[in-house]
Amino acid sequence: MAPMTARFTRRAGLVAGAAFVATASGAHADESTGRGALRDLADARGIRIGAAVASRPLANEPAYRETLAREFSSVTCENVMKPSFVQPAAGTFDFQASDAIVAFATAHGMTVRGHTLVWHQQNPAWLERVAAVGENPADALRDHIFGVVRHYRNDGPAPVPVWDVVNEALTDNGLMRDTLWSRALGPRYLADAFRWAHEADPDSRLFYNDFGAEGMNRKANAVHAMLRDLTRDGVPVHGVGLQMHVGIGAGHTPSVTDLAANIARLRAIGLDVHVTEMDVKLQTGTGGDEARRTDQAQVYADVLGTCLEAGVTSFTLWGFTDAHSWIPGFTGKPDGALPFDTAYEPKPAYHALARVLASD
Numbered sequence: 001m002a003p004m005t006a007r008f009t010r011r012a013g014l015v016a017g018a019a020f021v022a023t024a025s026g027a028h029a030d031e032s033t034g035r036g037a038l039r040d041l042a043d044a045r046g047i048r049i050g051a052a053v054a055s056r057p058l059a060n061e062p063a064y065r066e067t068l069a070r071e072f073s074s075v076t077c078e079n080v081m082k083p084s085f086v087q088p089a090a091g092t093f094d095f096q097a098s099d100a101i102v103a104f105a106t107a108h109g110m111t112v113r114g115h116t117l118v119w120h121q122q123n124p125a126w127l128e129r130v131a132a133v134g135e136n137p138a139d140a141l142r143d144h145i146f147g148v149v150r151h152y153r154n155d156g157p158a159p160v161p162v163w164d165v166v167n168e169a170l171t172d173n174g175l176m177r178d179t180l181w182s183r184a185l186g187p188r189y190l191a192d193a194f195r196w197a198h199e200a201d202p203d204s205r206l207f208y209n210d211f212g213a214e215g216m217n218r219k220a221n222a223v224h225a226m227l228r229d230l231t232r233d234g235v236p237v238h239g240v241g242l243q244m245h246v247g248i249g250a251g252h253t254p255s256v257t258d259l260a261a262n263i264a265r266l267r268a269i270g271l272d273v274h275v276t277e278m279d280v281k282l283q284t285g286t287g288g289d290e291a292r293r294t295d296q297a298q299v300y301a302d303v304l305g306t307c308l309e310a311g312v313t314s315f316t317l318w319g320f321t322d323a324h325s326w327i328p329g330f331t332g333k334p335d336g337a338l339p340f341d342t343a344y345e346p347k348p349a350y351h352a353l354a355r356v357l358a359s360d
């Protein structure tokens with residue numbers, strides 16, 4: 001367990017026993033706070049609370065839709081805004097799936113974090129080929145960024161005010177990751193991507209997003225240095241996304257001290273900081289499920305509490321129900337990394353988040 005401040009220990013200690021009740025409005029509330037769903041509590045704090053959304057359960061499961069609309073004020077498309085989905089063939093854009101999620105968000109008063117324009121995964125085969133053989137790869141990347149960002153500026157169901165422009169460009173050692181784009185264009189592809197996104201929509205807030213760079217480690221140092229240099233050079237980068245795919249047990253979550261220090265130094269160079277993809281793996285720890293769920297609630301409480309104090313303005317989970325989480329597919333093991341269980345019942349982690357949001 002990561003070290004934590006006394007404040008969050010005390011508050012989270014109240015969390016585990018909190019009951020979950022339905023209010024007259026149909027919204028759920030944490031009994032111990034007597035207040036509403038996560039998004040209402042987050043509104044009162046002036047932050048967005050978000051979730052990654054998958055198309056199939058959104059279309060097929062009423063409980064998925066209801067929980068999402070009730071609890072969250074921001075959505076991220078888990079997959080369908082990525083290049084392989086939105087530009088499956090060169091010059092042919094397909095926004096059907098992403099528009100459906102954006103329309104749902106708009107209908108429920110939620111904002112959208114656009115994810116993601118430039119990444120080394122989930123690219124269509126044609127784009128991989130263009131980058132590999134050097135057939136004007138800069139034009140292809142620029143056209144992709146323009147196609148997607150302009151759609152959500154002009155013709156989409158709603159504007160997308162925030163984009164993860166570049167995702168996961170660095171290695172754990174803090175070096176430039178070897179990707180189709182670093183090979184095709186060299187390290188300057190980052191600055192180019194941000195400039196093109198800014199040209200496509202000067203009103204959108206543009207983020208660099210990465211994992212494993214939450215605490216004060218080598219990768220976080222490199223992210224900070226890279227963004228400091230880009231900002232100094234006048235590149236339009238406005239924020240950094242800390243993915244926050246963490247777990248219970250020693251070494252699987254940054255200490256609150258390191259997290260606070262990292263957020264502070266990023267904000268000191270003028271960047272907004274968002275948590276973009278949080279989940280907390282249970283299978284990194286030992287002990288029975290109940291103990292693990294309590295430990296998991298503590299991790300959620302520690303991270304959210306630290307982020308609120310440090311000035312994070314948007315806090316997104318990578319999903320919200322264990323019925324639809326990428327973790328089992330990723331680790332190859334069953335897990336339970338999210339605050340709602342597979343039956344959409346809130347877990348101790350849910351109450352922990354509510355409790356921290358409701359605290360002063």
Ligand code: XIL
Pocket residue numbers: 078079167243277326
């Ligand atoms: C993941 C999705 O959750 C999976 O469904 C997909 O198979 C692979 O991508 N970092 C990111 C996200 O930035 O886009 C990834 O999403 C998870 C890790």
